[in-house]
Amino acid sequence: MSNQDAKKAIVSEIAEKFSKAQTAVLVDYRGLNVEEVTEFRAIARELNVDYKIYKNSMMRFAVKETGYEGLLENLVGPSAIAFGYDDPVATAKIITEFAKKHKAMEIKAGMVDGKVLDKQGVMALAELPSREVLIAQVLGGLNAPISGLVNVLQGNIRGLVIALNQIKEQKEATA
Template sequence: MPKTKTQKTNVITKGTEELKGAANLIFADFGGTTAQDLRDLRLLLKNVGAKFQVIKKRLLRIILKEKGIDFDPKQFEAQVGTVFMKGDIFETAGSMYRFTKDKENFKILGGIDLNKAEKIEADFIKRIGQLPSREVLLGQVLGTMVAPLRAFMWILQERSRKLNG
């Protein structure tokens, strides 16, 4: 059933409010994805401070135009879901990438950096999503920094054992 003008106005108002608080957008093709999978995605994204919404392409174009962003969602031939995120793209891209690995019908189409008003390619989002989390990267750097010291301490212990024994 088609939406009434009031319903469309409400969608535009809510979308504009979401856009005000967002730093980045990611667009995804959710065609063929089950309702349960979409609920799981929404929960997953909520945990990283993002929100997934399905907004008609025409209404999404109006919302973006109000923000001064020249982007036409109709360039995507698929059904488009929009992820609004407040923070940086790294955590959300990781969650989206892990979600898409298991779902063959769900595809990342691209995105927009709202601060720079630049388009973000889908491949870039996928590559960012493949990176380990910040904590894992910090652990790897710390391990690399500590490894020479640990090796030096082992040499000193072995040397003292030889001298004492």
């Protein structure tokens, strides 16, 4: 395999990851030591997040190929990228939390569902609750009116039972 073919393979690998990913976050990893990068990769792997370091030139070709030109201006200096395939919020959340603990990691930009985000957009995305929490909140909101209706109906039945019980007690007292 020639050097040119190897580069094309890397570009197509990056482009494929962009097409499959729900989220991608571009970071500057300068200043992180090997232990810290290994720690982050372990955390990322648990959440089905793929963290890789590619040459900026390879990422530029892939970004142009996939239509995420908004990321081009951020492909300067040492760059790594995390691709999230499941929960779009999880990728931004783990990177933001890791960057808070390790000041050497700096968020540059990101992509969510085909839209390019700047650093503030990625951080705002990280503030959102996870998918499971959002689903639970929606289901709780849908369940609340039904629960209220059940409580109202039970209140009427409870009142009827109390009234009947009082009538029974009065009849037993007079008999």
